[in-house]
Each structure stands twice: as structure tokens, then as C-alpha cells.
Amino acid sequence: MKVVLRFKKRGMKRFLSTLESIKLVERSLRRADLPLVFTEGFHPKPKMSLLDAMPVGVVNLAFYVEVHLKDLSKKHLKDLENTLPEDFSLSGAWICEENINKLVKFYRFKLITPYFIDLQNKKVEKKGKEILFKESVVDFETFRAKDYYIFRYTQRREKLLNPLLLVEKDSFFVAICEETLTKDGEDLSSFLERRGTCVKEGSPG
Structure with a gap:
């Protein structure tokens, strides 16, 4: 059984690296005693x-994670919720055999700053290229x-840029990845609701 879990990584937990975030999820799945499926070999790891x-x-x-399980119950999810830290919460879960890495084509971001950014003419440097x-975006507003400017934009996955490159160095800002989208522009969570089996409804915010 393949289950897609959606987490919300906020507060101080946003400063965790990707590797640290993966370890947090894996550790929480183990502590909640979810019936994980493991890889084969000398060092088996959860298939995720x-x-x-x-x-x-x-x-x-x-923060979507695919994980392979032998079984899943409401108690498993409740135990997982109770295991996770407050700033790394579980906000949705679906049983779905689709490969989310093949589905996702866009990311939707929000950037909050106390100053205006001319995104129309903004240039950033990536791998030595300007x-x-x-x-790199399909829309922005x-x-x-x-007292704040809010910039929202949808970015192509293959041209994904670090939103931190858009802000002034050492300035105040909040950068948020709000959602992932399919090639048709549908929110991944909506797609999973439609094509999979919801075992935990998503929460707003």
C-alpha cells in the first residue's frame, strides 16, 4: 500500500535541512509504530x-512524502500526529498508487516583505548564469x-528558483511554498482527493 502524507513545516522547523526533515519524518513514523515496508539489502530503510x-x-x-505501508488505520495516523512536533504537523493523508514525482509540474509560492520587489525585471544568478x-514563472501577482507587500507566483518545476534569491540580503522576509500543482494546474491535494482514498482530511493554513 502506498500512502501520500502531507506535512506542514513551519516556525523554527523551517530551518531544518532536507536531510534533517527526512530523518524527522522517518523517526516519527517509527515511533508511531506504523507498519513500514523496508528496502532490501544490508541496510534496509523505509520505502519512502x-x-x-x-x-x-x-x-x-x-511537504509531501510517499511511504509504503503494510496497513493503515485511523489509530496509526492519530499516533503519528501525537508524535510529530508542533511546527511539523500532519495535514493530510491519502492512499494512492500514483507517483507524485511524475504528477507535480509546478510550485506555488508566497513571499512577504516590507518593501516592493520589481519581479517583472528581477534577475537572479543560478549556477553562474543570470x-x-x-x-521561470507562469504567473505572479x-x-x-x-505595511507589507505580498508576492504570489507559480513556478515551473524544471526552472525552480530559490525564493531567497529574490530578497535583499539581511532583510526581513517570509518565504512560503503554499502548494504543488499537476501539469493541469490542479493542486496536488485536490488531485489526491479525487483519485485516491482520503484517510485524513487536509487542514487550512
């Missing part, structure tokens, strides 16, 4: 995979909320 790594410091509300930010 995840999507693209987000940069350290980015809030990730769409890239025009707007060429800017609006103001009190």
Missing part, C-alpha cells in the same frame, strides 16, 4: 520518497496588506 527539496528557511506547507525571474 519526497518531492523537491525547499531551501532552508522557507516555510513549506506542501536568469530573468519572470521567465503583487498586492499590499498594511
Whole structure:
């Protein structure tokens, strides 16, 4: 059985590296005594995979993990929720045989800063090359909320850029990965609701 779990990585937990985040998930699955399926060989590990790594410091509300289990019950999920730290919560779970790494084509981000960023003309450097930010996105919008500017944009997976490259060095900002999307622009969670079996409903925010 393949289960897709959605976690929300917030607060101080956003400073965990990808490797540390994977270890946290694996450790929590073991502590909750979920019936994991392991790889073969001298050093068996739980059969699990995840999507693209987000940069350290980015809030990730769409931390999806595929994990293979022998069985799954409501008690398993409740035990897992109780095992996880507050800033790394379980927000959805689906039984689904689809490969999420083949489904996801876009990421939706939100960037909050106290100053305006001209995304239309913003250039960033990646692997020694200068890239025009707007060429990596399919849409973006800017609006103001009190003393802050909020930038929302959807980025192609194959042209994924670190959102931290968009902000001024040593400035205040909040970068958030809000959701992953399929090639048709559908939220992955909506796709899983439609094509899989929901065993834990997603939570807002």
C-alpha cells in the first residue's frame, strides 16, 4: 500500500535541512509504530520518497512524502500526529498508487516583505548564469496588506528558483511554498482527493 502524507513545516522547523526533515519524518513514523515496508539489502530503510527539496528557511506547507505501508488505520495516523512536533504537523493523508514525482509540474509560492520587489525585471544568478525571474514563472501577482507587500507566483518545476534569491540580503522576509500543482494546474491535494482514498482530511493554513 502506498500512502501520500502531507506535512506542514513551519516556525523554527523551517530551518531544518532536507536531510534533517527526512530523518524527522522517518523517526516519527517509527515511533508511531506504523507498519513500514523496508528496502532490501544490508541496510534496509523505509520505502519512502519526497518531492523537491525547499531551501532552508522557507516555510513549506506542501511537504509531501510517499511511504509504503503494510496497513493503515485511523489509530496509526492519530499516533503519528501525537508524535510529530508542533511546527511539523500532519495535514493530510491519502492512499494512492500514483507517483507524485511524475504528477507535480509546478510550485506555488508566497513571499512577504516590507518593501516592493520589481519581479517583472528581477534577475537572479543560478549556477553562474543570470536568469530573468519572470521567465521561470507562469504567473505572479503583487498586492499590499498594511505595511507589507505580498508576492504570489507559480513556478515551473524544471526552472525552480530559490525564493531567497529574490530578497535583499539581511532583510526581513517570509518565504512560503503554499502548494504543488499537476501539469493541469490542479493542486496536488485536490488531485489526491479525487483519485485516491482520503484517510485524513487536509487542514487550512
